[in-house]
Amino acid sequence: MSSKATRRPGWVRVVVVPHSLDELDGALSGLIGLPTRMFWSGPAPATVRWDLSDPDRRRDLYEIVLTLGDLDDIRRLVNRRALLDQWTDLYLPPWVRDAWRPLIDSAETAA
Numbered sequence: 130m131s132s133k134a135t136r137r138p139g140w141v142r143v144v145v146v147p148h149s150l151d152e153l154d155g156a157l158s159g160l161i162g163l164p165t166r167m168f169w170s171g172p173a174p175a176t177v178r179w180d181l182s183d184p185d186r187r188r189d190l191y192e193i194v195l196t197l198g199d200l201d202d203i204r205r206l207v208n209r210r211a212l213l214d215q216w217t218d219l220y221l222p223p224w225v226r227d228a229w230r231p232l233i234d235s236a237e238t239a240a
Contacts, residue, residue: 144228145200150236155208158182161190167197188215196225213237 147153160178168174179190194206216233219226 144225145198145203146228146232147200147203150209150212150232152204153207153209153212154204155206155211156181157187157208157211161206163190163193167193167202184211184215187211188218191215192219192221195219195221195229209236 158181160180162175162178165174168177171177179186181187181190191207191212194202198206213233213236221229
């Protein structure tokens with residue numbers, strides 16, 4: 130695992146990135162919920178489910194997991210191929226995108 134600490138005014142955010150995209154074996158179908166440490170919005174966040182077969186909902190989930198998840202969350206919930214397919218459509222904070230950029234670029238170059 131590598132972590133990249135990016136200094137922002139007043140705080141440091143560590144972004145967790147696996148060594149390889151091959152570690153990402155998340156499902157591409159089914160319903161998934163997130164723990165409240167990653168998703169706490171709305172009146173009943175524990176009841177919210179993301180349909181992984183819906184690319185828009187999967188994109189929303191990936192945005193949350195890449196920003197707030199730990200390495201185990203990322204490995205379990207993110208699918209390598211889907212991440213590469215949706216990378217340009219993900220709305221990510223700049224420090225998250227910067228931390229993931231070398232891994233994404235190397236995968237795109239190899240393809």
